[in-house]
Amino acid sequence: MKRLLAAAALATATGFAPLPAMAQANPGEKVNQLIVYGDDPCPASTDGSITVCARKDEAERFRIPAPLRDNPNASVNQSWTERVKAYETVGAMGVASCSPVGSGGASGCMAKLIDRAYAEKKQASDVQFGRLIEEERAKRLQTIDKDAAAEQGRVEQLEKEYEARLARERTAGDAPAAPAPAGQAPLATPPQ
Template identity: 65%
Template structure:
């Protein structure tokens, strides 16, 4: 596919990238005289003002994070931190061969490879250092479960009101049947 003046798309992109570098050169030279001070501040702490030759950039975190170990260091992927259960499971699969083993030996050894890949992917997903979906899911579950009691109480009170209306309607029908009169919709205490 040809672009402008017979140049290909790739040629046009290279031309644009070169022009961007030439134009950005003077701007980068101006910023070389500045020092950048990057700070993490907590709670309502004030970010220090920038001075003449220093740019101060502040990242704000919650007050509860002030004396905690940084998030990246809280959980370790070091094999020494694995539980004994995980270690034993690893030892159980060392000599695996045959069906569902994901090995080149034995009949059907290839058949366990997808299962092994899925297990590894879910393991990585649960142990990822940056995003811990397992913890997020547990928090969301706890939030949902906290409203169950309140929702159940509301539902129970609605059911009790409907039961009382039904019993009142049945009592009115029985009374009307005993006296020999017919109920009209306006006489019905539970009707709408």
């Protein structure tokens, strides 16, 4: 957690602006992220927003969040492989080595900091709202094709009615004027 905060502070201090989350790609769509406990109901989504609820056990309601309870850097929480990886960089120097020795030694420090932050984020046991948002968005997108097909059918039906009305009025222009059907105004005839 400390490494992630350090990476964020360093990135901000060096002028990197935080990138928007993928869920915010569509600015017109609001995402409401909630954590609900036990059998608490999840508020329904509206047309303008997606509500995503992560459900946790009732026993977790008043506890300190799990990522803050444990020390992820404690040796008991790390696998043997992770502990051995430290030996791979012993004696490393030069470009991209993140060492004070050699020219360009400090050039790899930011890359290592970013790699560690992403590794911690990937291993975090916290709720992954990005995945939940994508699932909710997929549910909404399933009905778009059906709705579009229904709308297309309505538009085509209106076009057919309009063409039939035009045809009736053209043939009626040759014959004496007939009254327009109830509820419809007659179309204007172009000058001859």
